[in-house]
Amino acid sequence: MPMDFQILDADYEVVNDSSPVIRLFGRGADGKSVCCFVPDFEPYFYLKASGDLHAVARLVKDTFGQVTKVEIVEKFEPVGYQKIKKEMLRITTRLPRDVPEIRDDILKLREVMKAEGKWEVYETDILFRNRFLIDKSLGGMVWVSAEGKPVDPARYFRAGSSGNSRCENFACDSSIIASGFQKIENLTIASLKYLSFDIECLPLDGGMPSPDVSPIIMISFAFEPEYRGHKTLVLVAKPAEGMDADVISCRDETEMLNRFFEIFCEYDPDIIVGYNHQDFDIPYITDRVKALVAKGEAINPVVGRDGSKIGYRKFGLITRTEFKGRVVVDALPLVRRAFSLKQYTLRVVSKELLSREKLDVPPLEMEEYWVDTGDKFRKFVDYSRRDSELALELILNLRLLDKYIALARVSGSLLQEVVDGGQTSMVETLLLREFGLRDRVLLPKPNDGVSAERYEMSSDLKGGEVLEPKKGLLENVLILDYKSLYPTIMMAHNLCYTTVVTEDRPEGETIKPPSGGEFVLPEVSKGIVPSILEDLLNQRTETKKRMKRASDQNEYRVLDATQLALKILLNSFYGYSGYARARLYSLTLANAVTSFGRHNILNTREIINNTIGKIVLRGDAALLLKEAGELSSSDIIVELSVAYGDTDSVFVHCKSGGDLSLEEISLVGNRLSAIVSASLPDPMELEFESIAKHALLIAKKRYALWLFEPSNSGWEGQIKVKGMETVRRDWCELTSVTLNRVLELVLIEGDVDRAVEHVREVVSNVRNLDPAKDSEMIESLILTRTLTRKTDSYKNKQPHLTVVEKTKERTGSVSSIGTRIPFVITAGKGLFVDRAEDPEYVREHNIPIDVDYYIKKQILPPVERILEVFGVKISSLDFDSKQKGLFDFEAKKPEVNKPEKPPSERENKVKVQEQDPFQENGRAEQSSLFDF
């Protein structure tokens, strides 16, 4: 009977001290956890040597006892167009660890051989499990059907002298030795078991707990699916009576910890969830267990499917944990990546994303709650339980893993690598697989010296082109977008590491990017990266088609995650080429891509502004002037001009004598998309995305749109803000809210008067702020900033730094790098940075807020940047606490077309954009804010 399972994790174990055996851990189609042993896969790497290769081969074999086989193979070198393959050595070793052991020494043989040319090693730093997955076309979350016989892991490994105790604790439902296996196409995801946990410690004096001295007093679990009828469990390290059924009272800490590991292994989870458990709970448990064991306590801290114990490793600032056969998923970094929030404490995150309240026990009263036997203790238990629940809900309810599961499948990297790492591991997995198939070897990762050098050079990498916006308010703006610009450029122009002309010259023509360099034509040699991209793009198109046919919601979700994953991967290759730590780094390639991109957007602007210039709408047709022939009075003439663009987007302002409907503008959009796309090499495409009925362009990368996109139920309007203070997290909530309202009034209602009135109200509220009554208002004045480095490596004072230092002095608690620090500006003299203060502290001590700062620096400047477009001038200088002359409508006041409002006394009409001579049809009888 073949066994079908989905690969969750993979590694290897050495049997008999002599040969490695791959272990694939997974969850079976039958719901059981599986460990599948695969023997007979051997580690290897490549050596490019000069001189007599047979002699080198013999020497390698004679020199290194670990080498079992040396073959002469033909391979292409990693970079550059090459006409023919070169002979290299493929060196097989007994154990995976032999590869790094001999790779440096092997280069020294060059002197022994007295060889002339350069020697180089390739693929010497590929983890053995990844080597296996890549060579066998398997990968994370892939389904495998394995043939083989069941095996008792304990007996299997006892043969080896390494005979470790882990085997006794082997924690899989079934184990087999594979005699054969194959990948199977299966879109579904196995029924995974999720376990979330959270620990509570008792610090000595309300400070930070230290594992040497502060005991763990509670551990909570949340399960999905249930564990023996329990959705949650709370273990407490003291005798307790009268508790709920899901509370397990233990004699002491040691018993509790042992119960923890027992329940953990019995439940046998696939996904280990927590909130910041990667950085806190797991290292803490590890160290605490060590401390207790050192004192003579008996604890067996098994968490791995192979019986391995809990542990962690620190790399600089980051902690990595590994639970063999399982996947550790910390909700904190996932939430961070998925949502832009001002703070990422579990309290804030749960409230914002789940609308759930975190329960809290004040740190200073923790001991009191712990020794209590009644309500307070129950509250403490509830608080602990809730934290586990929340972490699990974040992952499950927000479906945070879907994307990562899809990325693992599509890239072939293990889920843990995808969740932990960036795009690098995924890109490299794809590259290694495709390079292997095409007989090309890949370079090892660069060392620190090389990447530092490259990092310096990277200043020569130019990026995208940002067009100067036509600042102001525009009506009827088409938004066009290049679909996957950089990947399609690479495909269209065959840009690749393997096509760049270096040593060998192809016959005939080459592709010459604006940035320089030369690439061979696809007919001469099709690039590997373009081929990978093409495949990803085809898969994505196919996936999107299947989404339309999808019958049930689950299938739809999986497909949607898949197409998103494909998009992410498509866009990863360009970044990788300019990434200093990449195995393959090529400024020539990266610059070729961006230079084509810049060229492209400028060219598009030229076509739209000048070659096309105007479009004639006649019935359902959007015609070029030359196609239109003689114009009739029913024709609508639309004049086009590019108002803005950033890298891969073009905003086209459509002007005509009268109103244009969304349908009419769409006709123009579709025509533009067709014309421009036709002028581009395949598969580059300019897509008609949406229409901004009104667009407010403030600066490069700063704008707000009243956007309409075609949907099933006609047109749906929404405001979209980019780059402005409403979307920036280093401004206070009051700024965002106020600005949003102003944008709404101005963009949709066209009512500048009301916007001004609104601002006036807000300012007056702030000025008359009464801290005693207005705690909500103070909430909305909180600013946040990320602590980006160690506090001593800042060159300048920073407000959040001030707060971090003050807090450390007061409570001893230190903020870790990467956390967002909330603060408010308090009243007083001196620099603003010195007056930053912890909001909590301000509330407790009734410290007055610097109202003036908030009005003059937080509310008014962003508002002013918007309203000055309409001629509203806010003379903040004139303004004093008596609210006199707050707004100074210098000469201009907008005339707004609102019948219910009295006409403005002032004559000047708003100057939205420079006046346009193009007024033909008499359709603009009423003047409105948006007419000109």
Place this chain on the structure above:
DNA sequence: CAGCGGTCCTAT
């Protein structure tokens, strides 16, 4: 007061 370095965060 203009200009600049340092810092943060966002757009693409």
Place this chain on the structure above:
DNA sequence: TCAGATAGGACCGCTG
């Protein structure tokens, strides 16, 4: 946020 990239706006506080 120990690993995709650059472009760019805005702020603060210092300097000349």
